[in-house]
Amino acid sequence: MNSSFDSYSDFFRNTECGYRNFAQEHRKSQGRAPFSMLLVESQPHNYIDPALNDTLLILPTSVESQCNWNWTINDRKVKTKAEVNRMLIVPPNVQSIWEVDAHRTLLTLCIPNSTFRSVLGTNCPRQLGQALWDLSADTWEDEYLSTAMRQLWLSSQSHEPIDAIMNEGLVTSIIACLMKKAGVHSGEHQPVAFPEWRVRKLHTFVQQQLAEDISLDDMADATGLSRRQFSRAFSAQMGETPFRWLNRLRIERAMVMLKESDVALYRIADECGFSDQSHFSKAFKQTVGVTPAVWRLEHRSS
Structure with a gap:
């Protein structure tokens, strides 16, 4: 499959991708902290996602009962049940394989590597994928992040300057929260080994x-x-x-x-x-x- 996409959003809408058959809505914000978002009615599937320069924060907002959500990233295989508000990170620059057997509604935030570097400056880990690696080992709940993602989806619909400022603030706080959750602090570029x-x-x-x-x-x-x-x-x-x-x-x-x-x-x-x-x-x-x-x-x- 062609992996020369500018973003995950572009890949998702590509005619070569099976996801194109899913009902989906896309939003994008440039500004000083660019990002894109997808709201997708995900159906049962078994697909391979290419390595891209986006970190994906995936939030299930509705889930069919007993939905199996299995993935393989860098040869690490995880099998779990999808649950509302139990989110997952997919680190950048890694191929992932997905097996899902029921319907879910997913809100996905796509943050380019360049946005992490812009927001974090010298505090950005040199190996961003490694820093976020532990957060891809299981699903987890975070009330602040799930609320921030929902608000970001709403505010990204508007083109008003004040909403653009709000978007930058939300993306900045989401990135900071992810770094803290991964155990990365100022001057420390290694994730906590026992989260x-x-x-x-x-x-x-x-x-x-x-x-x-x-x-x-x-x-x-x-x-x-x-x-x-x-x-x-x-x-x-x-x-x-x-x-x-x-x-x-x-x-x-x-x-x-x-x-x-x-x-x-x-x-x-x-x-x-x-x-x-x-x-x-x-x-x-x-x-x-x-x-x-x-x-x-x-x-x-x-």
């Missing part, structure tokens, strides 16, 4: 595997980081080591079972991932201050 989406992903993995022996490599693999990257990033972000955090989750599950059931201690130890009852009792007392039996008696009687 919130990685915390959620790790927590889900651990909760599903809590009865098993979970290694540092297992946790690193679950977050898509190397063992060394994971250990350093986790401790810096969470303020404790991965194993201390894991032990706390095991203890918390044990507390629920102690309080809400009559399950034997050896069974609780097994289901919470401790090697045996002795290991469980020792770890519990070190963390809580009393043995599991004493804690159960105190909390069941209350």
Whole structure:
């Protein structure tokens, strides 16, 4: 497919592109912070988008029930459910593959690399795609960004000078918000290695595997980081080591079972991932201050 388009908006309307069959509306603003926007009635499809010099911020405004939204960017494959207001970034200069099996209405903001550089000046990351990379790993909600995008769509319809000023302000604040969300600050051109989406992903993995022996490599693999990257990033972000955090989750599950059931201690130890009852009792007392039996008696009687 021809990838020599000036913008994503131009690609989307091209006669070679399957998207041309979708009902769509386009708006564009030049000024000192150029951008374009699309409102699209997206149908089920399996398409490849070329690498372009635009960062895409995609906001679902309506979604058919149980819509699967799957994408591949730089060999990273993601499968999720589309939800209203859970947005996604597509970094610039990367090819992406999309598989969608139901109807969605998407509001998409296309910000050229040149606009990022104009707004951020010397604070613009030299590798913009790398800086935004983590935000493309999952969908996420941001009330400010979703509100700003909707307002930008409304104000970009007007050609009044005052609305052009508003558009510049909105685009500037959206870019600043994205940089902050990606962990890029003044003079820091590397994204935070352990953002919130990685915390959620790790927590889900651990909760599903809590009865098993979970290694540092297992946790690193679950977050898509190397063992060394994971250990350093986790401790810096969470303020404790991965194993201390894991032990706390095991203890918390044990507390629920102690309080809400009559399950034997050896069974609780097994289901919470401790090697045996002795290991469980020792770890519990070190963390809580009393043995599991004493804690159960105190909390069941209350």
